[in-house]
Amino acid sequence: MGIKSKLIVIIITSISLVQACSKFEPITPAEDEILDGPVEGLSFGQNRQFLAGDVAFNGEVFTSQTGLGSVFVATSCVSCHAGDGKGTPFTTLTRFGQIDSTGNQFLHLGGPQLQNRALPGFTPEQIPAGATFSKFTPPANTGLGFIELVSDEDILAMSDPIDANNDGISGVPNYAYLPTFVQPFQNAIPQNGKYIHRFGKKASAYNLLHQTVNAYNQDIGITSTFNPKDVYSGNNIDPEVSDLTVHNVVFYLQTLKAPIQRNRNDAEVQQGKNIFTQIKCASCHIPSLKTGFSSVESLSYKTFFPYTDLLLHDMGNSLDDGYTEGSAKTFEWRTPPLWGLGLSPNSQGGQYFLMHDGRAKSIEEAIMLHGGEGLQSKNNFALLSQSEKNALIKFLKSL
Amino acid sequence: MKISIPFLLLAFCFSINANAQIDPLLLKVEPKDTTQKSLNMDAVYNRPFITVGKLPVSLGGYVEVNWQHLGTDGVSDGHQFQFRRMTLFVASTISKRIKFLSEIEFEPAEKEIAIEFAAIDMEFHPLINLRSGIILNPIGAFNQNHDGPKWEFTDRPISATQMLPATWSNAGFGLYGKHYNKNWMFGYELYLSGGFDNSIIDNQQNKTYLPASKQNPERFEEIASGIPLFTGKIALRHSKIAEIGLSYMGGVYNKWQDDGIVIDEKRRLDVFAIDFNTTIPKSNTFITAEWAWVAVDVPNKYTEQYGSEQMGGFIDIVQPILKRNIFGWKDAVINIAFRTEYVDWNVGKFTSSNTNIGEDVWSIMPAISFRPNSLTVLRLNYRYLQQTDILGNIPSKTGGFSFGISSYF
Numbered sequence: 001m002g003i004k005s006k007l008i009v010i011i012i013t014s015i016s017l018v019q020a021c022s023k024f025e026p027i028t029p030a031e032d033e034i035l036d037g038p039v040e041g042l043s044f045g046q047n048r049q050f051l052a053g054d055v056a057f058n059g060e061v062f063t064s065q066t067g068l069g070s071v072f073v074a075t076s077c078v079s080c081h082a083g084d085g086k087g088t089p090f091t092t093l094t095r096f097g098q099i100d101s102t103g104n105q106f107l108h109l110g111g112p113q114l115q116n117r118a119l120p121g122f123t124p125e126q127i128p129a130g131a132t133f134s135k136f137t138p139p140a141n142t143g144l145g146f147i148e149l150v151s152d153e154d155i156l157a158m159s160d161p162i163d164a165n166n167d168g169i170s171g172v173p174n175y176a177y178l179p180t181f182v183q184p185f186q187n188a189i190p191q192n193g194k195y196i197h198r199f200g201k202k203a204s205a206y207n208l209l210h211q212t213v214n215a216y217n218q219d220i221g222i223t224s225t226f227n228p229k230d231v232y233s234g235n236n237i238d239p240e241v242s243d244l245t246v247h248n249v250v251f252y253l254q255t256l257k258a259p260i261q262r263n264r265n266d267a268e269v270q271q272g273k274n275i276f277t278q279i280k281c282a283s284c285h286i287p288s289l290k291t292g293f294s295s296v297e298s299l300s301y302k303t304f305f306p307y308t309d310l311l312l313h314d315m316g317n318s319l320d321d322g323y324t325e326g327s328a329k330t331f332e333w334r335t336p337p338l339w340g341l342g343l344s345p346n347s348q349g350g351q352y353f354l355m356h357d358g359r360a361k362s363i364e365e366a367i368m369l370h371g372g373e374g375l376q377s378k379n380n381f382a383l384l385s386q387s388e389k390n391a392l393i394k395f396l397k398s399l
Numbered sequence: 400m401k402i403s404i405p406f407l408l409l410a411f412c413f414s415i416n417a418n419a420q421i422d423p424l425l426l427k428v429e430p431k432d433t434t435q436k437s438l439n440m441d442a443v444y445n446r447p448f449i450t451v452g453k454l455p456v457s458l459g460g461y462v463e464v465n466w467q468h469l470g471t472d473g474v475s476d477g478h479q480f481q482f483r484r485m486t487l488f489v490a491s492t493i494s495k496r497i498k499f500l501s502e503i504e505f506e507p508a509e510k511e512i513a514i515e516f517a518a519i520d521m522e523f524h525p526l527i528n529l530r531s532g533i534i535l536n537p538i539g540a541f542n543q544n545h546d547g548p549k550w551e552f553t554d555r556p557i558s559a560t561q562m563l564p565a566t567w568s569n570a571g572f573g574l575y576g577k578h579y580n581k582n583w584m585f586g587y588e589l590y591l592s593g594g595f596d597n598s599i600i601d602n603q604q605n606k607t608y609l610p611a612s613k614q615n616p617e618r619f620e621e622i623a624s625g626i627p628l629f630t631g632k633i634a635l636r637h638s639k640i641a642e643i644g645l646s647y648m649g650g651v652y653n654k655w656q657d658d659g660i661v662i663d664e665k666r667r668l669d670v671f672a673i674d675f676n677t678t679i680p681k682s683n684t685f686i687t688a689e690w691a692w693v694a695v696d697v698p699n700k701y702t703e704q705y706g707s708e709q710m711g712g713f714i715d716i717v718q719p720i721l722k723r724n725i726f727g728w729k730d731a732v733i734n735i736a737f738r739t740e741y742v743d744w745n746v747g748k749f750t751s752s753n754t755n756i757g758e759d760v761w762s763i764m765p766a767i768s769f770r771p772n773s774l775t776v777l778r779l780n781y782r783y784l785q786q787t788d789i790l791g792n793i794p795s796k797t798g799g800f801s802f803g804i805s806s807y808f
Contacts, residue, residue: 089749089751090751122700124700
């Protein structure tokens with residue numbers, strides 16, 4: 001072959017390589033292997049708002065120039081919620097100063113949240129003497145739009161404060177006053193001016209706006225018109241994030257898809273699911289809930305599978321840190337959704353950090369830490385044969 | 400240093416017009432074989448220039464244009480055309496041993512016109528030259544030897560541009576010199592210049608990022624710390640074996656006092672680099688490599704998001720496979736090449752869990768290049784890159800092709 005024809009061969013091969021470029025690019029992970037991405041069926045306009053929220057949540061890093069701190073815990077939402085999944089010890093935050101429903105006694109000393117990091121030249125907060133504290137590892141952010149739309153009526157139907165059905169499991173909502181910037185849901189069922197809160201480990205955030213505004217303020221030291229109080233000085237200062245951005249982030253959280261179950265039809269997974277119900281895990285980790293009306297079609301009147309009752313349960317002494325929020329007791333924790341559990345290691349550096357402070361390094365360890373209302377379930381689990389345990393864990397990992 | 404874009408464009412159009420009046424036969428290109436043997440530190444002068452008649456000023460420059468199609472985990476922005484940069488050189492010999500050289504870079508995507516280099520060199524003795532102006536800090540080799548047409552790849556190395564902040568230039572003064580002895584060549588450079596600021600640990604990248612200081616144009620007027628950045632390099636070359644360079648750059652980077660009032664502790668940054676290049680005689684294989692370590696004093700009450708140690712480098716292997724008349728270009732060359740690169744942005748372990756801090760990237764890039772002459776290169780690259788986040792989660796994978804042309808003019 002002459003040099004010219006060789007060259008022409010090279011050029012033609014190159015062009016055809018280039019033509020087929022996407023074939024040579026890394027493939028998309030399967031939809032059920034990742035947590036991020038919007039719910040199906042958003043309109044173009046909704047997709048745009050989702051993307052704007054995505055950029056703020058996953059792209060915006062705060063610096064001293066844009067308002068970070070002066071004391072803070074992390075520099076962006078994505079620092080703690082990588083891939084919208086759970087966090088690690090590095091992103092775990094500390095809250096202190098409240099022991100009962102009379103409120104936080106250490107607000108004047110930096111409570112409730114410890115801003116344990118500070119810009120160069122500034123001094124971070126320390127836990128004041130005499131304050132009890134608890135550590136919170138970031139939960140996943142998926143499917144929260146569905147959870148936000150569960151009616152108070154449905155939540156109350158799941159609660160059983162006096163254990164009327166005698167199953168050893170009560171479950172109560174967290175009632176608390178609303179901050180001024182939060183509007184109650186139309187179908188809210190308040191009690192003495194207090195409303196049922198549902199987000200967070202102690203269910204102390206009312207809705208996603210409440211959670212987002214707090215996150216900007218307490219986690220990053222970013223003020224907004226909703227909460228203009230600077231965590232460092234205690235003074236009200238100019239907003240450091242716009243209302244528009246806050247609303248976009250809220251919309252992003254509302255329209256993040258729910259985790260998709262994998263291997264749902266696997267025989268062992270199905271066996272595990274049955275065991276899950278038999279040993280009463282499903283009494284708190286309620287498999288399916290339903291949404292009410294939403295102006296976002298994809299969220300409206302849907303049944304979804306979060307494996308939570310959004311209620312607080314007595315989890316026993318060993319999980320009692322002596323710190324609480326709202327009307328929750330120090331030993332009470334909100335049942336965390338179990339959807340997405342199998343994908344947790346993807347955002348936790350290949351490991352598991354489960355329970356409110358990440359102390360459990362495996363699913364089995366997490367189950368064995370259940371006490372109080374969960375004690376019976378835990379004991380049932382301990383009595384399972386190894387193959388039954390394996391099936392249960394395989395089911396949990398499929399979520 | 401930013402200058403008003405319209406002004407420069409005007410000046411540029413004017414100079415083109417002015418050239419158009421001149422008989423092109425008067426324009427003499429002095430092609431430099433850019434692959435010729437000299438030290439990396441000679442790169443600023445070792446470029447092709449055009450001289451116009453007897454004018455004491457010579458002109459030159461290069462352009463870099465790319466097409467690329469990259470995808471990350473199945474998501475691609477599709478086809479992209481990128482006009483990376485156009486750079487103009489203006490050099491003049493003021494008197495026999497006083498020279499001036501400047502390099503102005505236009506990067507439309509960055510909306511930036513930057514004076515990358517503009518220095519007067521005075522020779523007192525071959526071993527003692529004074530350089531003053533805007534200088535390229537001699538850290539590693541790439542920073543001084545970064546012209547697009549010299550490389551077989553459409554992208555600059557990650558370690559050289561994002562860890563070491565090529566192109567990194569500052570206002571400053573310094574001494575340099577060279578000594579030859581048969582096959583041996585020795586060179587040194589010692590500069591004091593403007594430098595970094597606190598943005599290297601307080602930036603949108605969410606990681607220790609030396610190039611963040613490039614955003615601060617005030618650095619050409621004012622050193623944030625008030626203390627000059629020292630950069631020093633020694634290089635040794637044996638014409639039949641290789642060139643090796645050792646360089647160091649360091650100083651206090653942060654603004655620790657303002658208006659005479661102390662606002663922070665003084666914090667240092669230290670960078671150490673080693674560079675190497677050689678041409679294997681029989682096969683004509685050209686190998687160039689650079690590795691660097693960065694140590695930044697990050698306050699311990701701040702966040703581990705910003706690493707106090709970084710390291711990384713690259714190695715390029717270029718193998719000519721054909722050198723002959725191609726399409727009428729005498730001595731045209733076809734090369735195959737391969738680049739491997741790696742950066743760990745945050746070396747160390749988390750104090751909270753004693754587990755490894757992720758935040759690293761590696762990439763490989765096979766390439767074919769065609770050089771019709773010594774001034775122009777066409778290159779087709781494939782890149783595969785893996786990037787791990789700070790928590791050490793499953794890396795994101797990027798891959799795709801790029802094609803580009805870069806040429807001196």
